[in-house]
Amino acid sequence: xxxxxxxxxxxxxxxxxxxxxxxxxxxxxxxxxxxxxxxxxxxxxxxxxxxxxxxxxxxxxxxxxxxxxxxxxxxxxxxxxxxxxxxxxxxxxxxxxxxxxxxxxxxxxxxxxxxxxxxxxxxxxxxxxxxxxxxxxxxxxxxxxxxxxxxxxxxxxxxxxxxxxxxxxxxxxxxxxxxxxxxxxxxxxxxxxxxxxxxxxxxxxxxxxxxxxxxxxxxxxxxxxxxxxxxxxxxxxxxxxxxxxxxxxxxxxxxxxxxxxxxxxxxxxxxxxxxxxxxxxxxxxxxxxxxxxxxxxxxxxxxxxxxxxxxxxxxxxxxxxxxxxxxxxxxxxxxxxxxxxxxxxxxxxxxxxxxxxxxxxxxxxxxxxxxxxxxxxxxxxxxxxxxxxxxxxxxxxxxxxxxxxxxxxx
Numbered sequence: 001x002x003x004x005x006x007x008x009x010x011x012x013x014x015x016x017x018x019x020x021x022x023x024x025x026x027x028x029x030x031x032x033x034x035x036x037x038x039x040x041x042x043x044x045x046x047x048x049x050x051x052x053x054x055x056x057x058x059x060x061x062x063x064x065x066x067x068x069x070x071x072x073x074x075x076x077x078x079x080x081x082x083x084x085x086x087x088x089x090x091x092x093x094x095x096x097x098x099x100x101x102x103x104x105x106x107x108x109x110x111x112x113x114x115x116x117x118x119x120x121x122x123x124x125x126x127x128x129x130x131x132x133x134x135x136x137x138x139x140x141x142x143x144x145x146x147x148x149x150x151x152x153x154x155x156x157x158x159x160x161x162x163x164x165x166x167x168x169x170x171x172x173x174x175x176x177x178x179x180x181x182x183x184x185x186x187x188x189x190x191x192x193x194x195x196x197x198x199x200x201x202x203x204x205x206x207x208x209x210x211x212x213x214x215x216x217x218x219x220x221x222x223x224x225x226x227x228x229x230x231x232x233x234x235x236x237x238x239x240x241x242x243x244x245x246x247x248x249x250x251x252x253x254x255x256x257x258x259x260x261x262x263x264x265x266x267x268x269x270x271x272x273x274x275x276x277x278x279x280x281x282x283x284x285x286x287x288x289x290x291x292x293x294x295x296x297x298x299x300x301x302x303x304x305x306x307x308x309x310x311x312x313x314x315x316x317x318x319x320x321x322x323x324x325x326x327x328x329x330x331x332x333x334x335x336x337x338x339x340x341x342x343x344x345x346x347x348x349x350x351x352x353x354x355x356x357x358x359x360x361x362x363x364x365x366x367x368x369x370x371x372x373x374x375x376x377x378x379x380x381x382x383x384x385x386x387x388x389x390x391x392x393x394x395x396x397x398x399x400x401x402x403x404x405x406x407x408x409x410x
Contacts, residue, residue, distance in 0.1 A: 009259050010259040011224050011260050012025075013228055013231060013262055014201050014202050014204075014229060015202060015230070016203065016205055016262075017144070018090075018144055019059075019113075020088070021058050021088055023205065023262045024230030024231075025230075028292075029262060029263065029293060030059060030262065030263040031056055031057055031058050031059075031263075031283045031284060032057060032058065032059040032061065032263050033052045033055075033057040033059075033276065033277075033279055033283075034060065034062070034265070034267075035049060035060060035062050035063070038069070039062045039069035039073075040066070040069045040072050041072075042072050042075045042079055043079065045062060045072070046079035046080050046083065046085075049062070049076070049089070050080060050085045052276060052277055052280055053087040055277035055281060056280050056281070057277075058087065059088050059089075059113070059263065060087050060089055061089075061092050061115060062076070062090070062091065062092065064092060064093055064097070065094065065096075066096075066100070067103060067104060070101075070104035071104050073104075073107040073111060074106045074107070074110040077089065088113065089112050090111065090112065090113040090146070091107065091111040091113070091114050092115045093114060093115060094117055094120050094153075095120050097114070097130075098122075098130040108137050108141050113143060113205075114134065114137075114143055114145045115148050116134055116145055116148065117149065117153055118131060118149060118190040119154050119155040119186065120153050124157075127155070131194075132193075135193075135194045135198075136197060136198070138199055139199055143203070144202075145204060146205040146206065146232055147190045147194065147204065147206045147207070148207045148232070149186045149187045149208045149209070150208075150209045150210075150236055151179065151183060151208075151210045151211075151236075152211075152236070152237070154183060154186065155182075158182050159182045161182075162178050162179075162182040162185065163178055183208040183210070184222055186208075187206045187207070187208050188206070188226060188227060191204050191227070191229055201228070201229060205230045205262070206223070206230075206231060206232070207231065207232040207233065209234055209235070210236060211235060213235060213250050216235055216251045216255075217251055217254050220233060220255050220260050220261075231261055232262070232263045232264070232265070233255055233262075234248070234264055234265040234267055235247055235248045235251045235266075237267060238267045238268055240268065240269040240271065241271070244267075244268040244269060248266045248268070252264055252266075253286060253289075253290060256286070256292060257290060264286070264287070265279070266282045266283045266286070267279065268282065284296070296328050297324045297338065297339065297341035297342065297343055298342050299317060299320055300342065300346075300355055300358075300359060300362075301314075301317035301344070301345045301346065302347045302348075305348075307367035307368050307370075308347035308365075310368065312365060313347035316345050316395070320343060320345055324399070331403060331407075334408075334409065335403055335404075336407065336409065338407040341361075341402075342358075342361075343360065343362065344356045344358070344361070344362030345362075345365070346362065346363065346365065347365055348364070348366070348368075348370060349364060352365070353377070357380045357381075360378070360379060360402065361376070361377070361378055361399055361402055362376070362377045363376050363386070363395050365391075372387065373387055374386045374387070374395075376395065378402065383398070384398075
């Protein structure tokens with residue numbers, strides 16, 4: 001997969017290697033996701049990881065919440081290897097991570113990255129020692145760590161300290177500003193402490209997640225100015241369906257357009273019984289819409305109006321988009337660069353010819369009252385006119401021929 005030039009100046013962060021994936025530095029922004037299976041169920045977890053990886057997730061996080069899950073990690077990776085899946089696996093630790101990494105060294109060794117939440121590694125005197133234990137394990141096995149702060153589990157001690165400091169100011173900040181500063185302080189202090197324990201800056205990723213889009217933007221803009229660590233960006237608990245998709249896109253697009261973010265996750269609640277892969281596709285679409293990365297040929301299509309009372313162009317647009325995405329399984333290996341292909345499926349003569357000429361391949365279908373013909377444009381020039389009942393199949397063949405002729409391996 002290739003990167004295009006960023007629409008804005010990319011923030012320069014320290015590069016981090018996670019398995020065979022690089023994030024930060026000059027590397028492309030990485031798409032991450034997370035399983036929702038019981039990690040002790042080796043087969044189900046491996047199958048879901050494989051599904052996420054095939055959908056385009058470049059890192060997959062799994063829950064490691066008990067000793068059974070910890071001891072399952074090497075077996076999950078073995079199962080993935082038999083499926084020819086090599087995506088890096090991140091272990092998500094809360095509350096008892098220090099114990100699990102100590103009791104199951106095979107888990108510590110086989111994971112590609114650890115995720116530690118400094119808000120729940122321990123309270124009081126136990127906090128620093130238990131955090132230190134996990135960092136020391138990461139150093140021993142040379143694993144990178146994401147220090148992931150979340151406003152739903154913010155360290156109460158740090159929040160209390162920030163509130164005390166705020167009360168001493170002649171012009172105290174709002175409660176919202178204090179909370180945001182506590183998030184940032186927790187992340188940066190934890191990262192600094194990890195470095196004093198021997199974990200290099202090139203092994204540290206940090207995140208400060210909030211479920212409110214404007215607040216998330218404010219926090220990450222401050223975070224980006226105050227450190228050079230690689231940043232994992234995501235709107236936590238984004239929600240379900242359209243709400244979650246729009247909220248995530250709104251927050252991430254602002255940050256990514258400003259060059260902030262080295263790896264992203266879209267935290268969607270899946271529909272009951274729905275696939276977990278939806279969040280991967282949304283993350284890819286956000287990056288592709290900003291011209292930051294390309295994953296699959298883009299289809300431009302109009303929304304329809306009174307000129308397009310027939311559903312034919314809608315069905316064709318859906319058919320072509322599905323055809324392109326399904327074809328990418330084979331095409332991405334054989335036709336490098338095909339992910340940058342642009343296709344237009346338009347419903348009438350108003351904008352149809354113009355949009356078709358802007359795309360690599362475009363078709364302008366007849367709208368209501370138009371002659372039953374569909375001109376096809378290739379690289380801005382009219383190529384042919386399709387008629388009859390086989391327009392969809394004929395257009396797909398034109399697209400396929402274009403791919404073979406323009407993206408073949410040299």
